[in-house]
Amino acid sequence: MSDIDADNEQEQQMLDAIEKWLERDVRPHVLRLEHADEYPIEMVEQMKELGLFGATIGVEYGGLGLKAGTYAKIVEKIAATWMSLSGIFNSHLIMAACVERNGTEEQKNHYLPKFATGEIRGGLALTEPDAGTDLQGIKMRAKKDGDHYIINGTKTWISNGIHGTCFALLVKTDASADPAHKGMSCFIAEKGPGFTVSKKLEKLGYKGIDSAELIFQDYKIHASKLIGAKEGRGMQTALGGLELGRINVAARGCGIAGAALMDAVKYAQVRHTFGKPIAEHQAIQLKLGEMATRLQAARLLTYDAARIYDKGERCDMEAGMAKYFASEAALENATECLRIHGGYGYSKEYHVERYYRDAPLMCIGEGTNEMQRIIIARQMIARHPA
Numbered sequence: 001m002s003d004i005d006a007d008n009e010q011e012q013q014m015l016d017a018i019e020k021w022l023e024r025d026v027r028p029h030v031l032r033l034e035h036a037d038e039y040p041i042e043m044v045e046q047m048k049e050l051g052l053f054g055a056t057i058g059v060e061y062g063g064l065g066l067k068a069g070t071y072a073k074i075v076e077k078i079a080a081t082w083m084s085l086s087g088i089f090n091s092h093l094i095m096a097a098c099v100e101r102n103g104t105e106e107q108k109n110h111y112l113p114k115f116a117t118g119e120i121r122g123g124l125a126l127t128e129p130d131a132g133t134d135l136q137g138i139k140m141r142a143k144k145d146g147d148h149y150i151i152n153g154t155k156t157w158i159s160n161g162i163h164g165t166c167f168a169l170l171v172k173t174d175a176s177a178d179p180a181h182k183g184m185s186c187f188i189a190e191k192g193p194g195f196t197v198s199k200k201l202e203k204l205g206y207k208g209i210d211s212a213e214l215i216f217q218d219y220k221i222h223a224s225k226l227i228g229a230k231e232g233r234g235m236q237t238a239l240g241g242l243e244l245g246r247i248n249v250a251a252r253g254c255g256i257a258g259a260a261l262m263d264a265v266k267y268a269q270v271r272h273t274f275g276k277p278i279a280e281h282q283a284i285q286l287k288l289g290e291m292a293t294r295l296q297a298a299r300l301l302t303y304d305a306a307r308i309y310d311k312g313e314r315c316d317m318e319a320g321m322a323k324y325f326a327s328e329a330a331l332e333n334a335t336e337c338l339r340i341h342g343g344y345g346y347s348k349e350y351h352v353e354r355y356y357r358d359a360p361l362m363c364i365g366e367g368t369n370e371m372q373r374i375i376i377a378r379q380m381i382a383r384h385p386a
């Protein structure tokens, strides 16, 4: 069997296992958990068994070592069923990617096997109350104190902030550095004295998964937890992890766009007005045609970004295009699906209203869509000098 055939077989096996799990253990419970905004404890245990917490971590560290392309297809499937679940392992895997790509051997050997099994789970802590897009404006400080650092500051909107115990934490080790990113560093911060959750944040959508504000007050961390054991590389570490994060968000966008399309296609065939299924009205067909085309374009952009990521090449432009287009496709398809459902689209008994609440997050998270377009434009100019 060639390497390509083996990869395809592994991908199909994984996708089949995910599909079975979603049908059996997830789909029947989504509406209840979503509307109760309840953390899916049992599903998290099942996700551990499926290996999802180690999906992209190398096999040498106990992960599945999946390619980004396979990972994107898994994420799309899961997001089509309940988008919140993908956030539970996605930001965890970005944290893992930060360590795997930039960590010391000791850090990788200690953390990656525990991340892969889900024994230690967490995410990425970049955003602060006064700085999200402009990360160089963060205020969190880490001051050297012998062989430790003392960290003070606040992070907000941190996914898995309550149920997770470990975070890739972006701080300033030299607040006077110019440019500011040269004074930024990333730590592997585990919960302990001085690191508390101050509040759970209430949200429009993305229910079930916890988003929290985290406070660091004289939090003492050993210097061995500085990712890569060198100050000044924090932005590089965090932004490197975001390429995978953007492919993930693009895949989540495809999941929502696809779920909205399929719900609309099915509903349009069973709902009758003026003596025929609404699917036979041309105005509805135009919507379905646009929705299907948007989904296909979003998928192709996502797979293309994943392919370049898998080759180990820089893909910020392609990941940005995929994230931008697929998230807008999710928003537009969710809106059209809601319209096609008429009054039922507004009902909590259907999934449609959830797609409509979940989709906007895809336009904001992992870098807003405004920033994606700026990144794309800068890359176009850099790659094509006059």
Ligand SMILES: Cc1cc2nc3c(=O)[nH]c(=O)nc-3n(C[C@H](O)[C@H](O)[C@H](O)COP(=O)(O)OP(=O)(O)OC[C@H]3O[C@@H](n4cnc5c(N)ncnc54)[C@H](O)[C@@H]3O)c2cc1C
Binding pocket: 091, 123, 124, 125, 126, 127, 130, 131, 132, 133, 134, 156, 157, 158, 159, 160, 203, 206, 211, 361, 364, 365, 366, 367, 368, 369, 370, 371, 374
């Ligand atoms: C549910 C949820 C989960 C999240 N999870 C995490 C997480 O796990 N970890 C984490 O670190 N963060 C997380 N975030 C934070 C998220 O990454 C930020 O909200 C996002 O990066 C935007 O930052 P901001 O909210 O500070 O908006 P701002 O940076 O204040 O931006 C406000 C507006 O201005 C625009 N803008 C800003 N600068 C420019 C510019 N130069 N040019 C043009 N337009 C610009 C933006 O596009 C946006 O429209 C989460 C957010 C949400 C809502």
